Amino acid sequence: MRLYGGIEAGGTKFNCIVAAGPDQVIAETRVPTTTPEETLSRVTAWFQACQHPLAAVGIGSFGPVDPNPSSPTFGYITSTPKLSWQNTDLAGAVRRALNVPVAFDTDVNAAAFGEYCWGAARGLDTFLYITVGTGIGGGGMVAGRRLHGLLHPEMGHVRVPHDWQADPFPGVCPFHGDCIEGLASGPALQARWGQDPATLPPNHPAWELEARYLALALVNYVCVLSPQRIILGGGVMTNDFLFPRIRQEVQQLLNSYIVHPALLEQIDNYIVPPGLGERSGVLGAVALAQELVSAI
């Protein structure tokens, strides 16, 4: 059995795994995100201590990143607001320490790819994976290719209608104020309601507003990309009760304009939680590593 390393590089922790797939997980760990030097030396030391020969390592990283393999800064975290991580050669550090091929993409593209290989996007070629947590981000595939383009999508920064009378909250995004991340991320919930979102009961008006905003963003994603399915992951989406509310709002907003059974009759199967649960990202990184090896 060929083994791969997977790294989900997040702003608060690095999830690391040694696996051949979702049913062949050999070892797993979490390393807190501190400085690049400390974090990366702990991550690579853990893989070395595992003493399993790895065919390749995949990384799905917070960003912005440079995911273009032909660029001189491929595999770097670039202009992130986390200052000590700016211009960090993540892929290079792992490659040098472990001496294996390294695949690299955004955290959300990695998660999307994991769902494509083993989760809720199997059999599809055009779909999105959206995370709603500390931030809001999205990755995905179009016609079987991962979304990159100029750099990579920044789906958390779409603008949506904001009724300032009903919701005078200005949003928390330091760049845009009331983009969807500014209005509906975990920190936005915390700031608007003055309490940890985990303590807000399901009948709190916070969630009605949250479902409405997320539905507005999803409608925009549907209109721009025409995905065959949208997978919603991240901490905020562990509140299962949000799913039926978001689906209903999406249908109301689309108002039967897009005539397709997936949206009209089978929306429960269109807006779904991740098939891999909390492991979409780290297993997606494993899938990136597998893909790299089969392409070499």
Added chain:
Amino acid sequence: MRLYGGIEAGGTKFNCIVAAGPDQVIAETRVPTTTPEETLSRVTAWFQACQHPLAAVGIGSFGPVDPNPSSPTFGYITSTPKLSWQNTDLAGAVRRALNVPVAFDTDVNAAAFGEYCWGAARGLDTFLYITVGTGIGGGGMVAGRRLHGLLHPEMGHVRVPHDWQADPFPGVCPFHGDCIEGLASGPALQARWGQDPATLPPNHPAWELEARYLALALVNYVCVLSPQRIILGGGVMTNDFLFPRIRQEVQQLLNSYIVHPALLEQIDNYIVPPGLGERSGVLGAVALAQELVSAI
């Protein structure tokens, strides 16, 4: 020289061409859009009267359409609000009358493909073509593949912030009211200002608002898809003075969040008019026909 037919099927007219490329145009005509029977018989009769042997015909059509070659209704106009055109087998009618292979896609994907082969998107693999006219629509490519997905994008129906105090106009979209098509299409301009948009001078406040709304939509497209370039065509965009205003608004809205020279320093080269002028669609249909023949 191998010749191809191109048909740009629009709600008010069908543009038809016989060509081998933008510099080898043999014949061109326009047929007004009336009933499907009358329109299609005039279109096919014109191609027959041309008496040039065609290797294939490409069609870029108004929609919604079914662009999936493996679907039983491939090449149909499906659930369009133009009732007499609902469930019209456009590709089949042309194939039967002219006895040639027929390629088929949305009008905006055809235009995007024309720009990719011969116009402002040469050398790119991820970009958008947006038309702003009687409606607003968008097509494009991601990693060299045309956008399809569930059906095809409906970019005119994204939601954007709408300041009802500054602009109490409710929008003209019969499905969504103030989606971007409802707020910024030609008919929206006509309805909001009570006059033909062609008569509104460049310093009229209509255009400041128009640039602002279109910039909001473009920012959403950039955040979802990360295009390497956005081409803006259609009747409204023949008002050249809109381009610098839209570019400036896009930069203000993005607020340097996406750190890339294309957006920060070279935006004149990022948001551009079509390289093929008004022929993007019909030449794009020719390009679809060429692609089909080389794939056969």
